[in-house]
Amino acid sequence: MTQWLPLTEIGPSTHLDDHLPWTIYSSPEPHDIHQGKLGDCWLMAALALITERPQMLQHILLTKNVNQEGVYVVRICHNGIWKAVLLDECFPCTIDNRLVYSRAARRQLYVPLIEKACAKLFGSYASLEGGSTAEGLQLLTGAPCDRINLHPSNEMLDFDIIWAKLLSACESKLLIGASTGCSETNRSEYKLVGLNPNHAFTVLVAKALPVGDGRFLLVRDPHGTTDYSEALITPSIRTYLHSIHNKMANSSGTFWITWLSFLHYFDSITISTYVSNHFDIREEAQFTRSPIESVPAYYFTVSKTSLITVSLVYHRHSRKNNNRHTQSFVLCDVEEKTSNVGTKQVIFESRRGTLTYWSGSLRPGAYVIIPFSVSFWKTSNDRKDERTTNYTLVIHSNIRLDGVLLNEPPTLLTDCLIAATIKYCNQPKKTHSSVLYTTPRRFDASLIVVENQLINHYLTFNMTITEGGSICHSRHTFRTSDCVPPRHRQLICILEWVHQRDEVAYMSYVTSQQVTEGWHHAIPAIAIDQGDLHSPRPF
Structure with missing residues (x-):
């Protein structure tokens, strides 16, 4: 980077864009996105997934048009809270007046705007170096992701269950990412089949057919540079698959791959839980620092059997912080007459790091959720702990929920944990x-x-x-x-x-x-x- 320039002084990425005016976005496509000289492929991969659903960009980009004032507002979910980030029109540029970092074809501004908003939230562009597609999707959708490691070192996987998850996610039209880079497969083998190693892709379709291996995936390379093919997908199979999914299969950068080959070349799958018509509740609170402090308890009522996702998001001051704590939450039903907890339903989730979540269904009734982490508990002899204890409790559901956050005696948490x-x-x-x-x-x-x-x-x-x-x-x-x-x-x-x-x-x-x-x-x-x-x- 050599200079910050306003839009009026920034040159086009290619000569093909010379005649085009700047726009926020104009018929955006995943292959429009170019990463630039910053190691934030995790964010670009997530943005490519979002661009598969242009209507989602409307929720992120609150300013819809390029304006003379040079003021733009971008909506990012930071630490579980939606924040409107105010930006000016200046961007880091090279000596020849071109964008240093991310850019989009046809002078679309949405890619560098979203990247700049994230850089502002986390303190600098440098703070965006390194990350996961799941983190990027959480920033852009406000919903957690289910990340599946396809090659764990100490766990046997049931690939039939993973296939069933993929089928369900595709049928539900969820955002699905996949990454190559399995250490057991060398670069020359990737090159031989036309796949890029250490690269992020989008999974569009999972389809089972009564032929051959019988399981096929339609995958998109957001950069459109993949030239993958395999002998098991014969012309007749490809023609049949194209006839079912003609529109997506004929779009740029897509290719069919068998399930077994996918498992060989890809090392992880990321499935976003975001559903556009679901409702969300976001409550900020703090972890306690001792066993005698009142605990924040969120009470809510479910009027009919509903799909629920509960997320516990720790407030990080920096992406580079090594968060060593474990955080958990317990969810219990509450009996109306006796106020007893956990007699019919108990959910317990516990994970190291900054995100803990659970997805499932709840029947009609009253419930309470209590987050906790004893990692922040200190004795009188301990040095002062400067870490924040703030978190956001997020609940997504397919119906509106009524609820309230109350401070309760710690023995309520005791009863829930015993259950x-x-x-x-x-x-x-x-x-x-x-x-x-x-x-x-x-x-x-x-x-x-x-x-x-x-x-x-x-x-x-x-x-x-x-x-x-x-x-x-x-x-x-x-x-x-x-x-x-x-x-x-x-x-x-x-x-x-x-x-x-x-x-x-x-x-x-x-x-x-x-x-x-x-x-x-x-x-x-x-x-x-x-x-x-x-x-x-x-x-």
Whole structure:
């Protein structure tokens, strides 16, 4: 970059555009987008997907026409909140007066405008270096994405289930991206079949036919440079597929690929959950910093069986921050007469990083969602934690929802987490006097609950973590001793996996218990009189 220039002084990208005036957009196509000298292909790939649906650009570009004032407003979803970003008409340019960074063919301004809006939100153009298509789609749609790694190192995938997801997503007309770059496939093989490695594509169609492999995908290269073909897709098969999807199959940069070849050459799929006619609710709140603070709880009512997506978005100050925390939320039904929670429906989600989400359906009824993260809990001896605790709770649904955000005692979260632990526990450990419930390791937070089934005696429950690394303990100790009253349950602790210098989180523990006549203080102490999250709860 050598200079900032206004539109009137910026030259065309090619001589073909010499005679064209600047427009915000004019019949935009994915192949109009050119990345420029900035490593933000993640944003350009997301924008190419958005350009497949030009009506979506109307929601992002609030200024519809180039104007003499040189003032433009772009709408970006930043940290889960839609923000109107005010921009002037100046852009970084080369010495020969051409745009340095992104541009669009035919002097369309929407690509550099959206890139500049993101740069302003995150502090600079340099801050846009590196990212994922999922992040780009979240900025442009305000909805989370389901990213599927097709070549995980430590997990066996069921490709039939993934195919079913793709079919469903295509039928629902969701935005679907896919990326090449599988490390098991070398560059020469990509070149041989006409595919670009480390490149972002759009999946347009998934189709099953009773021939050959039987599964085919119509994929678009937004740059229009792919020349892919394979012998398994015979002229007769291609003709038949084209006859069904003639309009999309004949558009620029598209090609058919078999499912097995797709799995070989592509390493990930990104499916946006955005649906244009869904409603959304966005509530800002803060994670608590101790087990005795009131918890933000969002109550809402579902009038009929509905599709729901819940997202928990942490507020990042910078894209470059290494966010080491785990964040979770629990969703429970609320009984109208008794206010009991989790008797019919319990959803628990927990993930490391800045986005946690769940999609599914909810039946008619009253519900509560409580986000939490013990990664921000500190003792009096800890240094001051400068990290923000702000987050946005986002709910997308196919019907309007009525709701309210209230501050509630932490024991409401306790009751929800106990219900979640009982639901998700695969193998409760039972004795004549107790039941031990734990959540499975697939979550990035572990919940441990003990139940005293005795009617007249107390239960002393001891837990010692014998080995552990990169974990955060809700009680700030690896050794606890608790006295659980008769017919009570207690959330012993919450354990969260945290990122720590790229170390792997691990933990093992032992427990012991004994029946006692009387009560004794917990170690470490629990502030029961202040509604401590770890307080025993009757059942």
